[in-house]
Amino acid sequence: MANVNAGHHDHHPDQEELRTFAFWIYLMTDVILFATLFATYIVLQGSTDGGPGPKDLFQMNGIYASTFILLTSSFTSGLAILAMNKGNRLALMNWLAVTIFLGASFLFLEINEFMHLVSEGATISTSAFLTAFYTLVGTHGLHVTLGIGWMIIVIMQIAKRGITPVTKRKVNIISLFWHFLDIVWIFVFTIVYVMGVN
């Protein structure tokens, strides 16, 4: 009998494609995670319990700067993908490194902002508004931190193994993650900061 499957010798579905698909589903769960946090923030936004509110606390200049930095890092992670698709390993690693650097700068600014707020007496236990604020923005920051660690690991694997289907998928996924964090940040920027001070 003729082998009906002659077309594809190995019946295994393409693992890298499966992983990318699974990652999209994971991103969906992360969307819900952030949606829940945004919802709690919106509910508690006005519950300042007599303490400081958004208008008293947020300094928009720093926020503009960090927004600009994060948006740029999304762009550089896109450049990394372009370099990868051209097969240029060195450029790929460099663009990833630039992305990491920008991500770290963003984190630096965020931690700075938090320390400044705390020094003004606005801590996580001051009011429900601040609890929700630190939780929402901090969760985004935590994601950025994880993304940075992950990118470092991916760079090491590219250095060791070059651009293979596996490392390629890894770069694609991390850059997807990075763009996702960027989009979440745009919501944080709009809902928490811009709408907060206006």
Add this chain to the structure above:
Amino acid sequence: MWESVKEFASEFFVTGDPLIYGADVSIVLSMIAIVSVLTYFKKWGWLWREWLTTVDHKKIGIMYILASVLMLFRGGVDALLMRAQLVMPEMQFLSGDHYNQIFTTHGVIMILFMAMPLMFGLFNVIVPLQLGARDVAFPFLNALSFWLFFSGAMLFNLSFVIGGSPDAGWLAYPPYSELAFNPGPGQDFYIWGIQISGIGSLMTGINFIVTILKVRAPGLTLMKMPMFSWSVLSSCIAIVFAFPILTVTLALLFIDRYLGGHFFTLDGGGNPMMYINLIWMWGHPEVYIIVLPAFGIFSEIVATFSRKKLFGYKSMVFAMIIISVLSFLVWAHHFFTMGSGADVNAFFAVTTMLIAIPTGVKVFNWLFTMFRGKITFETPMLWTVGIIPNFVIGGMTGVLLSVAPADFQYHNSYFLVAHFHQVIIAGVVFGFFAGLYYWWPKIFGFMLNERIGRWAFWLWNIGFYLCFMPQYALGLMGMTRRLYTYGWDKGWFEMNLVSTIGAVIMGAAFLVQIWDIAHSIKHMKKDTTGDPWNARTLEWSIPSPAPFYNFAVMPQVTSQDDWHERKLRIEQGLEKPAKVELEPIHMPKNSGIPIVMSMFWFFVGFGLIFDWLWMAVPGFIGVLACMVAHSFNYDTDYYITVEEIKRTEAEAGRVIT
């Protein structure tokens, strides 16, 4: 020095209750017994290689099922203790505090550590076989899910002897679950036990969605897929949307307790009602997450034992998808009394009633499948038929509860308790039992004794009705839930007595089931056919138990109920058993990372519960290290040779030429 050790121990361990000392002793004894048996028979290496590091979906499924049976036992003992306390007025068996802890752990264990893993066990054992797949899409992730569930469950159960159990109800409503009112570690055990296993559930959801959508045998289109796989898909879609909400909700409660936040506190502008909204936005979908697969199981069994194609395949699929969408739009029916206003309550009342429609469609489809079928009543079918009236009553009392103004009367009464046990025990648990009886030969390779199985069925059902029918009446007579004692003047004695008798009968039924298993192991009746029920779907086309690579040759699917059609064609001589060409099979390698990583998670949880950062921080570093180690590991699979496949198939009695 000695004094401080003593003081620490008296706070660390739960003391003062003879029941708990008894439990301590039996835990220590069984640990010693397990360790010595393993050491004496030199089984540690075997345990590690064959089970603890396995990534085989069938073995993972068996471990899920085993763990859930243990948890059923623990949750069942809790239930019997509660029923003993309520058997008559003014009982002095349990104190109020102890009673609170018991109903809390009972609820959590039954839903999260019994129903969920039993369900995941069935997913694991059956879905890849039904799809004609070699394994799930991500075997490593699958093992990790199991071990996360396991370490979460162990963490939660530990609270019983260490630190103290949670006592704020299975959904831990604030403000009572907040630090101000509940300072002990019990509530933190709750948070971390559920959080860790919840992450596992979320990953299982993703894993099975990808498996079902992407890893099916050639020719098996979605609309030819067996109904159980469809129900798993719809349940997993609900998991993926609902579980992140749980993760966040528990994290917020933890932030309140650990970092002094004010999400749900009474002071600082917190909003306890927000918690109740959030937890039910997960909680209601959760009940459908566990009941949908039970619907899938009934559909398989009804078709097999009526010797007919499932009636209304398409409408079944749509009903399931509609249920999983609607289940996200009804959460507020759990707190009509919160005072959200008439329009909000009306909306949620209507959506709740709407769910009854697709559910009714399914019930009618099962009935029409049986109509004019050649029905036989082996145990799986017996359970299925028994469940239909049960579920109809459960659904109808649900619709009664959904009438918002009337719910002000039923809410938090025993009427509600009877309702949700009716849908959860008589729907979900009995449904999973039906599935276990049905797939038992496929999973373990031998048949269960039918006669003892019948006894178990009747005992469970009689016990169930005796236990819960009086509770509807008690609820209408004014008995509220979570009540640990009542006076003689209430007139509730007789009904409570009957209810307790019912509970004892169910306890006996559980023992009969264990006896059934022991008896069947002793009088081993092997399933040599691979298809003992003359069933219809692909999992029955291979030997029992399935060889570790599942299918020696990939099946070519041409129709719904493909195995049944193939049997017909062979019978009519239209298809000869084809000469097949074997090829080496690509398999995933075992890995120790899932169990080690879950152990680290356990340390993270335990450390945070007791505020021991010296334990939590290294635990977390361990978790990260495991992830990195896995990321750097490129040596994850291997091939089985054609000779080995031939040998394994021959051992299972199948000759491949």
